Amino acid sequence: MLALLLAPTPASARQADKCGGALSIGEIAVCSAIADDQEHVFRLNIRRDADTIYPRLIQSSGNPVSGLIAGPDGEYICGASLYALPCRLGAAGRYTVTVSMAWGSGGNSYRLSVESARTPSSCARLENSFFSFASPGQPGTLPFGAAAACYRFDQPVGSVLYLGDPGGSGETGDVRGQILDARFEPLCSIDFATTCTLTQPGPYRVFMAEAYGNQSDYTLKMARISQSTGCPVSRPTRFGDPGGAAATATVSYSGVSCHKVKAPTAGLVAIRIDPDQDVWWTLYDGAGQQVCAEGYPVQRSCLLPSAGDYTLLVHHAKLWDDPVTYQVAVPAFYAGNGCARRTGTSWDLPALLVHQTSRVQTNCQPIRGAAGDRIITYTAPTVYSEVYAWLVDSTGAEVCPDWTGEDGCVLPADGDYRVLSHLTYWGEQGPDATYRMQVRRLSSPVGCPTRGTGPYGATPVPGGIRCRILDVTAPGSYRVKAVDTENHEIYAQVYDSAGLRVCGSPQCTFEAPGRYTMVLVGSQTGSVIDNDREYATVFLPAVPAGCPSVSDDATQIAAHEGQFGGAGQVQCLELSSPAGAKVVELLPDDATGAGRPEVTVVDSTGTWVCDSSYSLRQASCELSGTAPFFAVYSSGGGYPTGPYSMAFVRVDGAPACPVLPRTAEGTTVDTSADRFAACFAIPAGEHADREVFTIRRTAGTGDATMSVFDGTGVRYCRIPPSFDRTFTCQLPAGPATVVLEADGVDATYQLTHRAA
Numbered sequence: 001m002l003a004l005l006l007a008p009t010p011a012s013a014r015q016a017d018k019c020g021g022a023l024s025i026g027e028i029a030v031c032s033a034i035a036d037d038q039e040h041v042f043r044l045n046i047r048r049d050a051d052t053i054y055p056r057l058i059q060s061s062g063n064p065v066s067g068l069i070a071g072p073d074g075e076y077i078c079g080a081s082l083y084a085l086p087c088r089l090g091a092a093g094r095y096t097v098t099v100s101m102a103w104g105s106g107g108n109s110y111r112l113s114v115e116s117a118r119t120p121s122s123c124a125r126l127e128n129s130f131f132s133f134a135s136p137g138q139p140g141t142l143p144f145g146a147a148a149a150c151y152r153f154d155q156p157v158g159s160v161l162y163l164g165d166p167g168g169s170g171e172t173g174d175v176r177g178q179i180l181d182a183r184f185e186p187l188c189s190i191d192f193a194t195t196c197t198l199t200q201p202g203p204y205r206v207f208m209a210e211a212y213g214n215q216s217d218y219t220l221k222m223a224r225i226s227q228s229t230g231c232p233v234s235r236p237t238r239f240g241d242p243g244g245a246a247a248t249a250t251v252s253y254s255g256v257s258c259h260k261v262k263a264p265t266a267g268l269v270a271i272r273i274d275p276d277q278d279v280w281w282t283l284y285d286g287a288g289q290q291v292c293a294e295g296y297p298v299q300r301s302c303l304l305p306s307a308g309d310y311t312l313l314v315h316h317a318k319l320w321d322d323p324v325t326y327q328v329a330v331p332a333f334y335a336g337n338g339c340a341r342r343t344g345t346s347w348d349l350p351a352l353l354v355h356q357t358s359r360v361q362t363n364c365q366p367i368r369g370a371a372g373d374r375i376i377t378y379t380a381p382t383v384y385s386e387v388y389a390w391l392v393d394s395t396g397a398e399v400c401p402d403w404t405g406e407d408g409c410v411l412p413a414d415g416d417y418r419v420l421s422h423l424t425y426w427g428e429q430g431p432d433a434t435y436r437m438q439v440r441r442l443s444s445p446v447g448c449p450t451r452g453t454g455p456y457g458a459t460p461v462p463g464g465i466r467c468r469i470l471d472v473t474a475p476g477s478y479r480v481k482a483v484d485t486e487n488h489e490i491y492a493q494v495y496d497s498a499g500l501r502v503c504g505s506p507q508c509t510f511e512a513p514g515r516y517t518m519v520l521v522g523s524q525t526g527s528v529i530d531n532d533r534e535y536a537t538v539f540l541p542a543v544p545a546g547c548p549s550v551s552d553d554a555t556q557i558a559a560h561e562g563q564f565g566g567a568g569q570v571q572c573l574e575l576s577s578p579a580g581a582k583v584v585e586l587l588p589d590d591a592t593g594a595g596r597p598e599v600t601v602v603d604s605t606g607t608w609v610c611d612s613s614y615s616l617r618q619a620s621c622e623l624s625g626t627a628p629f630f631a632v633y634s635s636g637g638g639y640p641t642g643p644y645s646m647a648f649v650r651v652d653g654a655p656a657c658p659v660l661p662r663t664a665e666g667t668t669v670d671t672s673a674d675r676f677a678a679c680f681a682i683p684a685g686e687h688a689d690r691e692v693f694t695i696r697r698t699a700g701t702g703d704a705t706m707s708v709f710d711g712t713g714v715r716y717c718r719i720p721p722s723f724d725r726t727f728t729c730q731l732p733a734g735p736a737t738v739v740l741e742a743d744g745v746d747a748t749y750q751l752t753h754r755a756a
Contacts (some may be wrong), residue, residue, distance in 0.1 A: 023097065025053075026121025028113045028145040034065065034099060035107035042097040044114060051089045052117040052184055055080035055097065056147040058213045063106030068098045080112065084147045084209055111145035115207070117184050123150035123205065130222070131155065133258040134230030137164065137221035140208060142175065144215040151206040151220065160288025161196045162313065163188065164221035165254050166208065174211040175218040179204055193256065193315070195225065197288070223258070226288030228311040231258035234330055236269050239338030239364035239420075241357045242329040249328070251279060251314050253321035259328065261310040267334025268301045268396035271312065272422070274359035278324045284311045300390055300398060300420075301333055329360040333396025339364035339418060345375060345440055347467045348447030351528050352437040356423050365419040367439055369411040374443040374499030376408035377419050380528040381435040383428070387526070389421035389437070396420075407523050408442045408499055436528040438466075442499030445469070445517050451537050453478065456544050456632075459566040460536040466520040466529040468537050470494065472510045477542035477606050479570065479632075481506040482520055482535050487567040488637035490535055493522025507542070536568030542606030544630045547572035552583060552650040554679035554737070555657050559586075559645045564594045567640040573631045575601070575648055581623050582652040582713025585616040585631075587645070588676040588744035589705055589721050594642025597633040604628055620651055620713045645744065647677060651737050652713030657681040660738055666752030668698065671742035680751065682736040684711075690730055690756035695740070697723040700747030709737045728756050 019031035023042040034040060046053070057067040057080035067080030072093035078085075080097055089095065099110060115121065129135060130153070140149055155161075166175045177190030181200035188196035190206070198204065210216045223230070237245040251257040261283070263269070271281055271292070283292045283302060286309050292302035304310065316324055343352060345367060354363050369375060379387035391399045391409045394416050400409035411417065419439055426433060448467035454460060462485055470480065482490045482505065492505040495517045502516060503509065510516065518537070520529050550573045551558045560573060577583050585599055599612040603625030610621035612633075623629050631648060635641075657679035660667055669678045682691075695706050703721035708729050710716055716736075717729035721743075740749065 023112065023114065024121070025114060025116045025119060026147075028111055028143065030111050030145070031099070032109045033107060034101060034110065036101060037104050038100065040099040042099070042112060044095040044097060046089055046092050046095055046116070048118040049090070049092050051092070051119065052086050053089060054084045054086055054115045054117075054147040054207065054209065056084035056113050056145065056213050057081055057099070058111045058145055060109050062108030064102040065108050065110050066100055066102040067112065070096050070098065080114075082212060084213070111213070113145050113147040115147035115150070117180060117205065117207065120150035120205075123152045126151050126153035126222070131161070131224040132230035133223040133228060135221070135223065137219040139217065139219050141217050142208065142210045142215060145213050146210075148207040148209040151208070152203055153206070154203045155198055155224065157198055157201050158226070158287070159198045159224055160226040160284070161198070161222045162225050162256060163190045163194050163196050164219075164223075164256065165193050166190060166218040166220055167254060175208060175216055176211055177206055177208040177220070179206050190220075195288075196222075224288075225284050225311050225313070227286060228258060228260065231260040231311060234259045234261050234312070234328065236261070236263060236330050236332035238335070239331060239362055241361050242331070243358075246327050246329040246358060246360050248325065249314065250323050250325045251316050252323050253316050253318070255316065257314045259312040259314070261312050261330055263304045263307055263310060265334070266304050266306045267332065268303050269330050269332055269334070270301050270362060272329045272331060272360040272362060273314065274327050274426070275324070278316075278318050279314050279326050280317045281312060281314045284313070286310070301396060327360045329358070331362040333392065333420070336364065336366070336394070336418070339366050342366040342368060343439060345369070346447035347440055347445055348465050348531060351530050354421065354435050354437050356433045356435070357431060359426055362420055362422045365421070365437065365439060367417050367419065369415065369417050371411060371413045372443065373411045373441055374408040375411060375417070376440055376442050376525065378438040378440070378525050378528050379421060379435055380526065381423065382433070385427045385429065385433070385435070386424045387421055387435045388424045389419055389525075392418050392420055394418075406500055407493070407495070438528055442495055442517065442519075444497055448517060451539050453539050453541055456540060456546055456570055456572045458569070460538065460568040462534040462536045462567060464531045464534050466533075468518045470516045470518055470539055472513050472516055475510050475512055477507065477509045479506060479538055479540040479542060480508040480518060481538040481568075482518065483538065483568045483637075484533075484535050485567050485640065486638055487635055487640040490520050492518045492520050494518050495522065506538070536566070538568050538570055540570055542602065543604065544572040544602070544632055547574045547630055549574040549576060550631075550648055552577045552581070552648055554649040554651065554739070557586065557647050557649055557677045557679060559647045559674065559676065561643065561645045563643050564635045564639070564641050570632060570634045572633070573648070575623070575629045575631060577623055577629065577648075577650050579623055579625065579627045581650050582620040583616075583623065583648050583650050584620050584715070584739070585612055586647040586649060586677045586739070586741055589703055589741050590743035590745070591644070593639040594635040595644045596636065597644055597646070598636055599631050599633040602630050602632060619715050620709065622713070645676070649677075649679065649739070651709045651739065652711070654711065654735055657737065659683065659686075660751060660753060662686050662753060664752065666694075666750055668748055668750050669740060671704070671745070671747050671749065673744040676742050676744045678740045680738040682738065682753065684733065684735045687731055687736060687753065688755035690728055692726060692728050692754050692756045693738070694726045694752045695719070695722065695724070696750045698748050698750050700745060702743030702745040702747050704740055704742035704747075704749055706751070707739045709739070711735045
């Protein structure tokens with residue numbers, strides 16, 4: 001890169017070379033050639049004691065060049081380098097800069113310049129108007145090889161300045177600066193946008209330099225944040241659409257915009273900016289001290305400690321350099337102007353429809369509450385967006401700022417409260433964006449219909465309102481579930497009388513009798529379920545009662561037939577198999593919809609044993625626990641009504657089913673709607689380790705599947721539905737059982753087996 005910084009001087013211009021002699025402060029000496037053991041000595045006249053100089057030595061791409069600075073006594077003090085690092089001198093007098101080849105051989109060319117902190121070559125004054133945010137800044141140009149440029153100013157001690165990024169033109173432009181106090185000690189660096197507090201007295205000096213000595217244009221900006229000037233005035237606004245009280249401004253990529261916020265009183269406000277993803281903001285008081293900044297913990301509000309003037313700075317936050325035009329409003333949370341009419345917290349009230357007609361609008365919904373009330377708010381946008389909502393007291397302070405692991409927010413005292421809310425994403429909603437809101441009391445709720453435990457087999461009556469009071473008369477486990485009118489489950493949360501979470505659907509254990517509240521998607525506050533959305537409530541003891549019994553006899557498979565009469569209906573069967581037995585569920589192979597119920601097997605205590613998602617249908621279910629065992633079942637989502645037919649057979653132990661002959665003809669079996677399953681036995685000595693099975697439909701229609709179990713009830717093989725299939729099954733020693741499941745239609749199948 002250095003080869004680009006300094007090209008050799010042409011021969012015709014060498015008479016202009018300066019390769020030694022007197023060097024004035026601020027002068028740029030250009031020397032086109034130095035070689036081998038040459039030494040170029042420059043004389044500097046330093047007029048003030050304890051001066052700080054900024055020596056810059058730029059060389060081209062040849063051999064390295066050295067610059068040594070010595071005092072009046074000839075002693076080495078510091079070196080001159082590319083980066084113009086500050087060098088503190090002693091007494092005033094004549095100093096020298098000796099330039100030579102660092103290794104004593106080779107050649108190169110160079111530029112040398114020295115600037116002084118106490119006696120600069122020139123120093124432009126920055127007037128008071130420069131420190132206004134309305135000022136365009138002070139433009140400047142640094143010549144190639146210059147050490148630094150100087151500015152001087154005075155401001156009150158304690159002033160807080162906003163230091164803008166000075167930038168730098170050209171491919172390598174990288175301008176930086178430093179502010180010195182009256183002692184010529186550094187106070188602040190000027191590089192990236194930041195703030196600077198003048199903690200020491202002035203007058204002050206600023207030295208600007210290009211990091212590598214390149215020629216570069218820049219703009220010096222140091223607007224004063226304390227007692228700021230040049231900012232348009234904004235005032236705290238009412239809730240709702242702020243109208244003309246919202247300000248519009250544009251901020252450039254490397255710049256900052258400001259607003260003077262005039263607060264008539266102390267209290268909580270918010271800074272609402274749109275688009276909030278493209279800018280970030282900081283709020284300062286009159287003394288220039290930061291009060292709030294965007295991000296946690298002031299995402300929702302900002303406390304103004306006193307009445308007076310505040311300065312809001314808005315910064316560009318995008319990754320590209322397009323200017324950003326934004327709106328900003330400062331809603332006064334400490335006041336109630338613009339709030340909607342008070343609403344109640346009963347669950348049977350209709351959902352509120354909230355309008356937002358400004359992108360920087362904050363809405364306010366008052367409620368009345370008592371100490372200990374647990375309040376929860378549900379919101380949902382009308383079209384795609386997100387709603388931000390939180391609960392505050394009459395001063396605008398957030399009631400529950402910290403997450404507790406529970407739902408809702410407990411009110412600390414009797415009084416008036418407000419739910420504040422706004423859309424976080426505008427989307428394509430047009431000039432009037434809307435969202436729905438429900439403000440509800442979780443503790444000791446009112447407006448919820450009451451449900452008692454219903455018998456198995458009964459069809460619950462659907463109804464609206466998103467909550468139900470569950471009247472629990474005895475402690476224990478219960479089935480608690482909500483399904484819509486099409487039998488699709490809606491997740492529900494159950495709370496106690498204090499509004500604390502107890503359990504979620506579909507299984508709940510209640511430690512004590514009492515009244516509990518089931519709320520549809522209770523913990524999901526981003527949803528609103530209107531009162532006209534009907535659903536059925538399943539509320540049953542975990543231990544079934546009044547269940548008809550069903551045989552497990554595999555020799556005469558008896559199908560249990562029934563009908564689902566509506567959404568939420570749960571039916572049950574008592575199984576006849578003892579503890580330790582292995583059973584499977586059988587269905588017509590062509591059963592669909594309500595004909596394929598969702599089945600769970602429980603023991604006499606209501607403890608889960610297995611279900612049809614795997615064991616009952618894909619393997620076998622071992623009845624662990626205490627007999628009797630029950631099959632509890634309901635229709636799947638989307639199928640609230642319809643007939644079904646199913647059977648439960650035992651598959652472990654020595655099978656009592658008819659023997660499947662090991663002949664070419666095997667056996668045949670007739671199937672129908674009433675007889676869709678059949679069982680056959682293979683004695684221990686009548687199969688090989690690897691046995692070939694064939695199933696073939698010889699009459700009728702439909703398909704069938706076939707499973708092979710060993711004597712312990714383990715399912716070893718199963719084929720998918722087919723009307724003609726041959727497969728090989730690896731079997732252990734001992735008896736085996738073959739089970740056929742066919743479509744519920746008239747058909748005849750031939751079954752055979754032989755050694756592989």
